[in-house]
Amino acid sequence: MPKRLLTLALCLTASVFAVSVGAQRGTDFSGSWVLDETQVRAAPDIPQRLVVEQPLTTTNVRGEPMPPAYLTLEVKRYLGDVVQHDLYRIGLIGGTVAGLPDRGGPAGPACGGSRYEVTWRFDFLWIYRETCSAPGAIMRRGETWRIDDLGRLVITIETREKDEAAVTQTLVYRRDKR
Numbered sequence: 425m426p427k428r429l430l431t432l433a434l435c436l437t438a439s440v441f442a443v444s445v446g447a448q449r450g451t452d453f454s455g456s457w458v459l460d461e462t463q464v465r466a467a468p469d470i471p472q473r474l475v476v477e478q479p480l481t482t483t484n485v486r487g488e489p490m491p492p493a494y495l496t497l498e499v500k501r502y503l504g505d506v507v508q509h510d511l512y513r514i515g516l517i518g519g520t521v522a523g524l525p526d527r528g529g530p531a532g533p534a535c536g537g538s539r540y541e542v543t544w545r546f547d548f549l550w551i552y553r554e555t556c557s558a559p560g561a562i563m564r565r566g567e568t569w570r571i572d573d574l575g576r577l578v579i580t581i582e583t584r585e586k587d588e589a590a591v592t593q594t595l596v597y598r599r600d601k602r
Contacts, residue, residue, distance in 0.1 A: 450494045450514065450544045453569060454478045457577050457597035464595050471501035471508075474577070474597055497542070497549070512542045512551060522556075562586060575599065 457474040459466060466472065477498040484490045494514055501508040522536035541552040548570035556562045564584045572578050577597040584590045 450549060451547065451569075451571055452478055452480070452494060453497065453549070453571070453577060456600035456602065458600045460576060460596040460598045463576075468504065470595060471503050473502040473600065475500040475502075476577075514542050514544070514549070517541045517543065519554075572596075 453476045455476060457476065459470065459472050464470065478494050479496060480492050481495045482490065482492050497512040497514055499508075499510045499512070501510070517540070519539035520537050536558075537556055539552075539554040541550065543550050545568075548568045551567040551569070552565070554562065554564045562585070564582075566582045568580045570578050575598075579595045579597070580592065581595070582590050582592045
């Protein structure tokens with residue numbers, strides 16, 4: 425039994441803070457962006473404006489020089505009067521796991537965990553989150569970020585709940601001239 429607990433503890437530790445090894449360069453999405461309504465129909469749940477900050481990191485945590493890389497992405501999404509603020513650590517893969525189920529509880533997998541990933545995939549940034557709040561209640565959301573040939577920010581969002589079909593939405597933003 426103690427060996428099982430040690431193995432479980434090691435797995436939990438590894439899954440919570442698994443970081444990709446190499447520094448990732450990527451694309452700079454920094455700037456103020458407005459929804460291109462010629463490409464996307466405006467709706468209350470679609471941010472009309474984005475403000476993105478993506479600093480270029482040139483030193484590691486010890487202050488030593490490293491190849492320049494974009495390691496954080498800060499996004500402010502403006503939905504009417506509401507501003508959603510998100511900070512992503514690029515290159516981070518991790519998650520959480522639920523506690524052990526009660527011995528007398530119902531059979532089946534425990535839920536309450538999550539998984540996330542923010543990594544470069546070829547020429548786009550992949551932001552993924554999966555959460556499980558109850559057995560069978562799994563929510564998945566993946567976003568791909570890229571700059572198209574016209575200099576627009578294109579964000580494709582795919583969401584899936586439980587075993588439902590995936591819903592895909594593509595948002596196109598142009599640089600705000602203000």
